[in-house]
Amino acid sequence: MVTQIEIGEITADVMLKDIKNIHLSVYPPTGRVRISAPSRMNLETIRVFAISKLGWIKQQQKKLREQERETPREYLDRESHYVWGKRYLLLISEKDQAPSVELKHSQMLLRVRPGTEEKKKQAIVEEWYREQLKQAVPPLLVTWEPLMGVNVERFFVQRMKTKWGSCNHNARSIRLNTELAKKPCECLEYIVVHEMVHLLEPTHNDRFVALMDQFIPKWRFYRDRLNQLPVSHETWAY
Numbered sequence: 001m002v003t004q005i006e007i008g009e010i011t012a013d014v015m016l017k018d019i020k021n022i023h024l025s026v027y028p029p030t031g032r033v034r035i036s037a038p039s040r041m042n043l044e045t046i047r048v049f050a051i052s053k054l055g056w057i058k059q060q061q062k063k064l065r066e067q068e069r070e071t072p073r074e075y076l077d078r079e080s081h082y083v084w085g086k087r088y089l090l091l092i093s094e095k096d097q098a099p100s101v102e103l104k105h106s107q108m109l110l111r112v113r114p115g116t117e118e119k120k121k122q123a124i125v126e127e128w129y130r131e132q133l134k135q136a137v138p139p140l141l142v143t144w145e146p147l148m149g150v151n152v153e154r155f156f157v158q159r160m161k162t163k164w165g166s167c168n169h170n171a172r173s174i175r176l177n178t179e180l181a182k183k184p185c186e187c188l189e190y191i192v193v194h195e196m197v198h199l200l201e202p203t204h205n206d207r208f209v210a211l212m213d214q215f216i217p218k219w220r221f222y223r224d225r226l227n228q229l230p231v232s233h234e235t236w237a238y
Contacts (some may be wrong), residue, residue, distance in 0.1 A: 005043060007033075007050045010057060014046055019205040022046065024053055031061030036204060064227070075121035081108050083132065085184030092121075101128035126159065129181040133157045136185070137176065140192045148215060150199040164226070165191045167198035174198075183226060190222035 003014045012033040023036040037046050050057070073079060079090040088108040095111055101124065102109045112121055134157050141152050153172040160166070160177040167174050174195040180188045193216045201208040212219045 003043065005035075005047050005050065007047065007054060007057070010054075010061075012050055014043065016041070017203055017205070019203060021206060022049055023204060024050065024057070025204075026057055026060040026064065031057075031064045033057055033061075073122065075110070075118050075125070081125070082182040083108070083129075084181070085187075099124045101125060126178060130157050130178045132181040133176060133178055133188070136181070136188060137192065140189055144193060144196055144215075148193075148196055148200070150196055152196060152199070165195045167195040167202075169198060169202045172199060186222055187226040190216060190219055190226065193219070 003016070005012050005014055010033060012035050014035045014037060016039040017036055019036060019038055022038065022041065025034045025036075026032070027034065033050075035046060035050060073081070075090065075092070077090060077092055081088050081090055083103060088103060088106055091107045091109050093109060093111045094114045094116070096113055097111065099113065099116070100111045102111075108125075110121060110125065112124065137155055137157070141155070145151055151172060152174055155173065156175045157178055158175060159179070160175065163177065164180060165174060165176045174192070176188075176191065176195075180191060194212065197208060197211045197215065200211055216222070
């Protein structure tokens, strides 16, 4: 259950959990504040803690709100698109054949039928991104499952408006945002490991952090890199 508290002009989401210590997070892109606290802790104590961190919270929010944003895509020739962190220039070819996407050197070749509307072009490219992610994830699971001693029953790839990824601990499944196909491969690996660690520890408590440190010691670097890259013009975050 999520409760909200006011810290001056800032609203923070508070989640009471079976954990030992209080955790404060500020999430991109808008600087949403979330506090995870021990279930025994009262809201006033949590508010006092948050007030003591107000300067840090505002600093993080300012940094996140200044993060570069992608401009809306119009699917026109020489428009920039990203695949695994590399920039490609879009080249549209209109032919009476099945639509497709192909990378050639520094170009993303989009083949469509004559007269194809922008919305349809977008759907074709987004489906192609989804397929890239579907192909990239299985090798990561093969690598990490034996190292972590967990088994991912199923993984799903979809457009997510609020997260980079999620984990269903009971179903032993993970979900990944299709936008990850635009980011460097190591960012995808970090998110996959993050969600797999949730199969061992569902919450973001001290044990979760210790497991992340154990399996992928540079995870904070990858997290920061992911959150510093240009994000979609839509409002979604991890």
